[in-house]
Amino acid sequence: MGIVENKAKSALHKLKRRSLPYKYDLNVYRGCSHGCKYCYAESSHKYLTKKNFNKDIYVKSNISDILEKELSSPNWNNEIINIGGVCDSYQNIEKDYQLMREILKLMIKYKNPVIISTKSNLILRDLDLIDKLANLTYVNIAMCITSSNSNVSKRVEPGASLPKERYKALCEISKSKAFTGFHLMPILPFLADDKDSLETLVKWASQAKADYMLTGMLYLTGGIKKRYLSFIKDTYPEYLESYSTLYPKGGANKDYKSKIHNFLKSMRNKYNVNNSYSIFLPKN
Numbered sequence: 001m002g003i004v005e006n007k008a009k010s011a012l013h014k015l016k017r018r019s020l021p022y023k024y025d026l027n028v029y030r031g032c033s034h035g036c037k038y039c040y041a042e043s044s045h046k047y048l049t050k051k052n053f054n055k056d057i058y059v060k061s062n063i064s065d066i067l068e069k070e071l072s073s074p075n076w077n078n079e080i081i082n083i084g085g086v087c088d089s090y091q092n093i094e095k096d097y098q099l100m101r102e103i104l105k106l107m108i109k110y111k112n113p114v115i116i117s118t119k120s121n122l123i124l125r126d127l128d129l130i131d132k133l134a135n136l137t138y139v140n141i142a143m144c145i146t147s148s149n150s151n152v153s154k155r156v157e158p159g160a161s162l163p164k165e166r167y168k169a170l171c172e173i174s175k176s177k178a179f180t181g182f183h184l185m186p187i188l189p190f191l192a193d194d195k196d197s198l199e200t201l202v203k204w205a206s207q208a209k210a211d212y213m214l215t216g217m218l219y220l221t222g223g224i225k226k227r228y229l230s231f232i233k234d235t236y237p238e239y240l241e242s243y244s245t246l247y248p249k250g251g252a253n254k255d256y257k258s259k260i261h262n263f264l265k266s267m268r269n270k271y272n273v274n275n276s277y278s279i280f281l282p283k284n
């Protein structure tokens with residue numbers, strides 16, 4: 001892995017999309033060693049010198065100094081910050097750099113609300129700080145789990161924690177004051193979309209006492225389609241033709257989407273799992 005330390009000019013990034021419950025995001029790293037085959041964030045490496053998104057990880061070594069300046073500014077209004085929009089803040093490199101501990105300490109100091117989503121059980125290292133912050137302000141921790149099958153996960157998300165480890169981490173986080181979410185995103189056609197797999201994941205969300213569960217389809221747009229289908233061709237060649245049929249364009253066909261949607265709805269009803277995070281958002 002290539003590690004590049006550099007100095008960031010700013011920590012908080014204002015987002016253009018208005019449909020999100022937050023206006024700012026913060027990325028401690030650029031690049032992500034989880035190596036998800038469907039990764040939507042790889043294009044964020046386009047303008048960097050070292051271009052391998054999964055191997056060349058840029059570390060914003062001055063992130064806590066610069067964040068403190070921004071959080072203490074009289075112009076800052078304690079908006080919700082999404083930590084990790086284009087990388088996983090708890091990817092492997094965080095074991096050494098421990099930047100997230102510094103970030104969370106600052107959030108505690110300034111009582112600033114946050115949303116964090118991850119595919120790593122390394123987040124448990126910071127559960128003390130997460131709980132402390134959640135006692136002061138809004139904290140939402142989402143665990144993303146796309147399959148209950150370790151073999152699928154090892155192939156599709158090779159650098160992330162195994163599904164059972166993520167599930168166990170979510171169970172622990174639910175004991176804290178933070179709101180917790182289960183993100184089944186993206187649903188993986190043919191690899192983890194059968195009824196048993198989907199039911200297991202909804203059951204896990206319920207057993208982990210997640211406050212809500214979000215589900216989302218796999219989209220194969222732009223460069224993702226070529227990369228993902230090349231992975232399918234090499235690893236699951238038996239599904240290549242089915243993928244081509246299901247994805248004439250960037251999205252799966254309508255019948256498939258409504259079949260999956262209806263099944264998940266029935267499972268959420270069966271296991272009493274809420275599908276909205278907005279009811280937990282702080283009212284301004």
Ligand code: SF4
Pocket residue numbers: 032033034035036038039040041042086087088119
């Ligand atoms: S965790 Fe997110 S950013 Fe990291 S490789 Fe996977 S999809 Fe990309």
